[in-house]
Amino acid sequence: MLGPNGAGKTTLLNSISGVARPTAGSITFEGRDITGMRPEQVVRLGITHCPEGRQIFQRLTVEENLVAAHIRRAGRSFEALRAEAFDLFPVLKERRNSVASRMSGGQQQMLAIGRALMAEPKLLMLDEPSLGLAPKIVHQIFRIILDLSRNGISILLVEQNVQLALECGDYAYLLNTGKVKLHGPAQEMAEHSALSEHYLGGVNETVLHV
Amino acid sequence: MLGSLIQQTVNALTIGSIYALIALGYTMVYGVLRMINFAHGEMFMLGAYVAFLVLSMLIGTVGGAGAIALTAAFVIAIFLVGVIGVGIERIAYKPLRNSTRLAPMLSSLGVSLSLVTGIQILAGPQPVAFPSFFPAVRYEVMGGTVSSVQIGILIAAFALMFGLHFLVNRSRIGIIVRAVSESRPTAQLLGINVNGAISMVFFVGPLLGAAGGILYASYYGIMTPTMGAVIGLKAFTAAILGGIGSIPGAMLGAFILAFVEVGGTALLPIVTHGVLGTEYRDVLSFAILILVLLIRPAGILGEAVSEESIVYKREF
Numbered sequence: 001m002l003g004p005n006g007a008g009k010t011t012l013l014n015s016i017s018g019v020a021r022p023t024a025g026s027i028t029f030e031g032r033d034i035t036g037m038r039p040e041q042v043v044r045l046g047i048t049h050c051p052e053g054r055q056i057f058q059r060l061t062v063e064e065n066l067v068a069a070h071i072r073r074a075g076r077s078f079e080a081l082r083a084e085a086f087d088l089f090p091v092l093k094e095r096r097n098s099v100a101s102r103m104s105g106g107q108q109q110m111l112a113i114g115r116a117l118m119a120e121p122k123l124l125m126l127d128e129p130s131l132g133l134a135p136k137i138v139h140q141i142f143r144i145i146l147d148l149s150r151n152g153i154s155i156l157l158v159e160q161n162v163q164l165a166l167e168c169g170d171y172a173y174l175l176n177t178g179k180v181k182l183h184g185p186a187q188e189m190a191e192h193s194a195l196s197e198h199y200l201g202g203v204n205e206t207v208l209h210v
Numbered sequence: 211m212l213g214s215l216i217q218q219t220v221n222a223l224t225i226g227s228i229y230a231l232i233a234l235g236y237t238m239v240y241g242v243l244r245m246i247n248f249a250h251g252e253m254f255m256l257g258a259y260v261a262f263l264v265l266s267m268l269i270g271t272v273g274g275a276g277a278i279a280l281t282a283a284f285v286i287a288i289f290l291v292g293v294i295g296v297g298i299e300r301i302a303y304k305p306l307r308n309s310t311r312l313a314p315m316l317s318s319l320g321v322s323l324s325l326v327t328g329i330q331i332l333a334g335p336q337p338v339a340f341p342s343f344f345p346a347v348r349y350e351v352m353g354g355t356v357s358s359v360q361i362g363i364l365i366a367a368f369a370l371m372f373g374l375h376f377l378v379n380r381s382r383i384g385i386i387v388r389a390v391s392e393s394r395p396t397a398q399l400l401g402i403n404v405n406g407a408i409s410m411v412f413f414v415g416p417l418l419g420a421a422g423g424i425l426y427a428s429y430y431g432i433m434t435p436t437m438g439a440v441i442g443l444k445a446f447t448a449a450i451l452g453g454i455g456s457i458p459g460a461m462l463g464a465f466i467l468a469f470v471e472v473g474g475t476a477l478l479p480i481v482t483h484g485v486l487g488t489e490y491r492d493v494l495s496f497a498i499l500i501l502v503l504l505i506r507p508a509g510i511l512g513e514a515v516s517e518e519s520i521v522y523k524r525e526f
Contacts, residue, residue: 019399043401055396057389067382068389069400119401 001158002165003175009158010052012175013125016156017049018042029123043071046122052131052158054112058101062092062111065100069118076120085114088144106137113144124148125156130164142168166190213353218472224360224429226468227367231422232445233452233460234374235415241391241455242411243307245314249298249321250419251442253291255435257420258340258427259329261287265341273341280343284366288420295416296409304408322438329435337434340427363425370421371461374414378457383410391455440492447499453512462510471495 001009014020016027018039026035034042039049057065066085070078086093089110095103100111109129116124126145130138138161146168149155159165165186166172172189174182182192232254239247265283269275275283302321306313344362348355378384383406390397390407397404426441427433444467452463474494478486502509 017399019395039398040401040403048401049399051396051399055393055399057392057396059392060385060388064385064388067385068397068402071401115400 001156001173001175002162003181006177007175008178009175010127011178013049013051013127013156013158016042016125017047019049043119044073046120047125048116048119048121048123049125050112050116050127050129052127054108056100056108056111056115059099061097061099062103063096065111065115066092066118069115071119078118081118081120085117088117088147089114106133106141109133109137109141110144113141117148121153123154123156125158127158128160129157130159130161138164163190213351214476215354216351217354217356218476220354220356220360220364222468222472223465224363225472226465227364227371228422228426228429229441229445229448229468230461230464231367231370231418231425232441233448233464234371234457235419236446236449237452237454237457237460238387238411238415240449241457242387242394242408243303243314244311245303246318246446247303247415248315248318248442249302249325250318250415251438251445252322252325253295253416253419253438254423254426254441254445255329255433255438256291256294256325256416257287257423258433258437259333259435260290260420261424261427262338262340262433263287264290275341280341284343284421284424287424288417291420292413292417295412298416299408299412304405326435326438333435335435337432340431340433342431343424343428359429363429366421366425370418374418374457377414383407387411444495447495450499450509451502453509455513456509456511459509459511466510467495467498470498 001012003009011020015022016029016034018034018037018041021036026033028034029045029047032045034045034047037045057068060068063082066082067078070081086096091107092111092114095107100108103111113124113126113129116126129141129145133141142164145155145157157165157169166189167186169186172183172186173180174189182189184192232250235250235253236247239245239250261283264286265275265279268283269279298321302317303314306317342359344359347358349358378387386397386402387407387410389402390404394404397407422441422445423433423438427437445464448463448467449460450463451467452459452461454460471491471494475488475491478490478494479488
């Protein structure tokens with residue numbers, strides 16, 4: 001999901017996860033109408049929202065962040081899910097007893113994704129996971145996001161880094177002022193001239209004004 | 211001199227541990243809901259009345275109860291008050307959760323008045339003699355007097371605080387309560403059982419407050435329907451002093467307040483040559499509250515004033 005600031009990307013994620021109530025339209029997941037459902041119901045259906053700015057519990061330890069996010073249902077045990085998260089992000093295992101606020105931005109993002117996985121999502125919505133991170137860390141995180149996608153978790157990624165997003169994604173939507181302006185397979189979108197017009201064009205404009 | 215020092219220290223620890231039990235309820239509720247529960251002092255009062263009722267139902271009388279009956283009455287009473295606390299939250303606060311910050315606080319004032327008046331109607335407004343929950347033995351320690359009631363209160367209060375520490379820091383529900391305290395929106399987004407965490411706080415807080423009430427009534431041998439008012443305010447002061455929202459802060463604040471009160475009450479007449487007597491004890495406690503609010507509103511262990519509290523002021 002691409003688009004300039006204020007295009008409505010986060011609002012879209014908030015509407016899906018039940019934090020915001022849409023004023024019109026409907027949201028369907030696996031053939032089921034989920035419009036207006038409360039966040040805890042949406043999570044139990046298998047949609048997890050990994051919010052912008054990570055929003056990890058700063059005063060809790062790494063392990064406690066994972067414990068808090070584990071949803072008790074008929075699914076897999078906490079231990080199994082934690083082991084999986086630790087496999088994906090070995091640094092979380094190393095620092096499992098550290099208070100989350102003491103971790104670097106990259107580690108906090110890994111914790112945010114690890115924590116989201118504790119709810120066993122079928123659809124994982126990531127809101128700008130690259131925000132404020134060094135390029136090297138961003139690549140590391142995107143490699144793991146691709147792994148998750150190969151393991152059968154659908155990913156809905158909101159990203160400002162257009163190039164990276166189009167390289168990783170299968171299908172892309174361009175959102176502006178709350179409307180889908182363009183959509184198509186990521187590869188085609190990458191070659192589409194209109195994309196630079198809508199999106200990168202906008203960026204250039206701002207640069208000129210500055 | 212040493213004897214009276216020991217005696218005053220034990221006095222301060224006794225009253226401090228009772229303040230701490232009540233202050234914990236204020237701070238935990240504030241932690242998860244950013245709300246001051248003005249009805250919390252009444253949980254303290256209810257503790258004593260419910261224990262009295264349970265005891266008289268268990269053995270038909272309240273005098274001369276054995277250790278087993280007293281322990282059973284204590285445990286049943288604090289558990290019942292915990293359940294009452296959860297019920298009050300469901301009825302009086304939960305429907306107002308998405309309203310303004312002020313609404314549940316006003317509702318809690320209403321709950322407080324209803325409980326005091328309710329008990330006055332049911333049990334009468336006059337003070338009632340309360341049985342001691344501990345055998346009354348006095349020990350002489352280096353010239354000072356320490357009673358077994360005080361020791362019993364200290365043991366019971368510290369056992370409960372240790373239990374709370376374990377619950378909050380080691381158990382799954384404790385972790386969830388801390389997550390909800392830190393950010394309710396994020397907890398909701400992750401599908402965490404926010405209502406469960408809030409109910410837990412409204413069970414544990416009143417339970418501890420009720421325990422404080424039973425210990426207090428058994429210390430002074432008396433209970434009244436209005437006993438929660440001043441003690442509730444003192445414990446609230448302790449919670450603010452320690453940093454509201456902080457569990458260690460509530461305990462620290464309670465003991466500091468108790469030591470200042472007991473020490474101040476002992477020293478005031480000496481220092482001022484009898485101009486200010488022991489009746490200035492409450493003035494001293496509330497002067498601390500005013501000073502803390504003026505100098506360091508976040509309290510000793512509280513976090514620095516955040517953007518959130520600015521929003522909070524604007525809402526009023």
